[in-house]
Amino acid sequence: SVKDHGRSHYRYYREDTTTIFPNEALMEAHLRRAIEFNELSIHLQPQMDLTNNSINSFEALLRWNNRKFGFVSPAQFIPIAEASGLIIEIGDWIIDEVCRYQKEWQMNGYRPVRIAINISPKQFRKENFARKIKAALKKYNVPPELLEVEITESSMTNVHETFSILTELKQLGVYVSVDDFGTGYSSLSYLKRYPIDIIKIDQSFIADITKDDKNEAIIKAIISMSHNLGLEVVAEGIEELSQVDFLKRHQCQKGQGYLYNKPLPVETIVNKYFVS
Ligand code: C2E
Ligand code: MG
Ligand code: MG
Ligand code: MG
Numbered sequence: 001s002v003k004d005h006g007r008s009h010y011r012y013y014r015e016d017t018t019t020i021f022p023n024e025a026l027m028e029a030h031l032r033r034a035i036e037f038n039e040l041s042i043h044l045q046p047q048m049d050l051t052n053n054s055i056n057s058f059e060a061l062l063r064w065n066n067r068k069f070g071f072v073s074p075a076q077f078i079p080i081a082e083a084s085g086l087i088i089e090i091g092d093w094i095i096d097e098v099c100r101y102q103k104e105w106q107m108n109g110y111r112p113v114r115i116a117i118n119i120s121p122k123q124f125r126k127e128n129f130a131r132k133i134k135a136a137l138k139k140y141n142v143p144p145e146l147l148e149v150e151i152t153e154s155s156m157t158n159v160h161e162t163f164s165i166l167t168e169l170k171q172l173g174v175y176v177s178v179d180d181f182g183t184g185y186s187s188l189s190y191l192k193r194y195p196i197d198i199i200k201i202d203q204s205f206i207a208d209i210t211k212d213d214k215n216e217a218i219i220k221a222i223i224s225m226s227h228n229l230g231l232e233v234v235a236e237g238i239e240e241l242s243q244v245d246f247l248k249r250h251q252c253q254k255g256q257g258y259l260y261n262k263p264l265p266v267e268t269i270v271n272k273y274f275v276s
Contacts, residue, residue: 019070028084030066031077035093039065042097043263044115046273047234047256050248055273057114057148059256060098061263062090082120091123095136098147101266103140110274116148116177121155130168137172144173150200151176153184163194170195177234182222191229199226203237206257210242223250 021027034040044058064072081087098115106112123129137144149169156162169176177198182205190196201222208215219235226233235247238257247255264272 019066019072020076021069021072024080027072027077028080028086030068031064031081031084031086031090034064034066035089037067039067040090040093041065041265042094043265044269045256045263046261046269047116047254048238048260049253050244050255051253055113057116057254058269059116059150059263060094060118062094062118063263078120082122085122087120087122088126091120092132095133096139099136099140099142102142102146105270105274106141108274110270112143112146113273114146114148114175116150116175118150118179119155121152121157124149124151124155124165125158125161130165130172133169133174134172137174145175148175148177148198150179152179153181153186153190156186156190156194159193162190166194166196180236182218188225191225191231196231198232198234200234200236201252203257206235206237206243206247207239209246210240216246219246219252220250223247223252227251 021030041063043061043063045061046055047057047059048055062074062078064074064077066072078087081090094117098117102115119129133147133149136142137147166176175197176195177200178196179200180202181199183202191199199222201219205215205219205222209219223233232254233252235243235252235255236257238244238247238255238259240259243257244255244259
């Protein structure tokens with residue numbers, strides 16, 4: 001359901017029961033100490049290979065359980081983290097944490113899986129982002145192909161800057177995906193200009209697949225364009241089998257959504273997918 005709290009409109013969010021802060025300044029003050037107080041955690045959402053129903057990759061999604069106000073939705077706190085610059089420290093923590101899991105899983109002999117992390121524009125565009133990724137991979141001895149960096153079109157504001165960061169990431173060997181594809185205002189020319197591997201079709205298109213012919217046409221076009229450009233396609237927000245049928249019929253290889261799994265705590269994922 002769409003939550004409407006007086007003058008503030010928050011994005012669609014129904015995964016957990018979430019609370020809200022009385023005001024943004026207070027939220028920022030609490031967020032500032034969230035890492036130190038161990039209030040942040042990472043949930044992982046499995047990505048389903050629609051061609052054979054196997055799971056070989058996950059998306060990392062940040063969760064914040066504040067000691068005073070309880071669960072806060074990323075739709076509420078990510079924009080505050082971004083505006084205040086706190087997203088850099090939080091993002092660094094996520095990169096480290098995800099690489100640490102990879103190391104631990106490798107040592108436990110679990111099968112290799114890729115983990116995608118969401119990178120905010122501020123972090124992506126901060127000097128030395130690629131070197132940071134490189135250092136984290138090295139610290140935990142993680143093969144680069146097990147890390148995926150999700151960016152949005154809003155990260156790609158400057159052509160030269162974007163090209164150089166993406167080229168560095170490509171040289172490292174990590175995967176790069178464009179999240180929420182179709183919702184931005186960028187020119188499609190970036191798809192041929194930049195070394196991108198994956199396109200994630202925004203969940204708003206998936207939600208309306210069966211209700212709207214225009215959405216069908218758009219999704220079909222995104223999938224075939226991606227294939228022609230040699231890109232992998234992931235559908236976000238799959239909630240119904242009819243959506244899967246449509247996506248499979250049109251050769252979309254991967255998808256994630258509540259139909260398969262909600263984002264789950266890391267321990268749950270480990271028990272469910274790795275410990276036999
Ligand atoms: P996103 O990266 O596009 O992530 C997908 C969102 O859709 C997640 O919401 C996920 O829980 C939700 N979702 C997954 N399957 C379904 C489904 O079947 N139906 C519906 N209705 N929703 C589904 P979440 O975790 O609340 O995150 C919201 C957004 O906050 C993310 O969108 C991303 O932009 C941002 N975010 C989350 N974690 C991080 C992070 O670690 N770093 C950064 N920079 N941003 C993050
Ligand atoms: Mg994402
Ligand atoms: Mg998305
Ligand atoms: Mg998003």
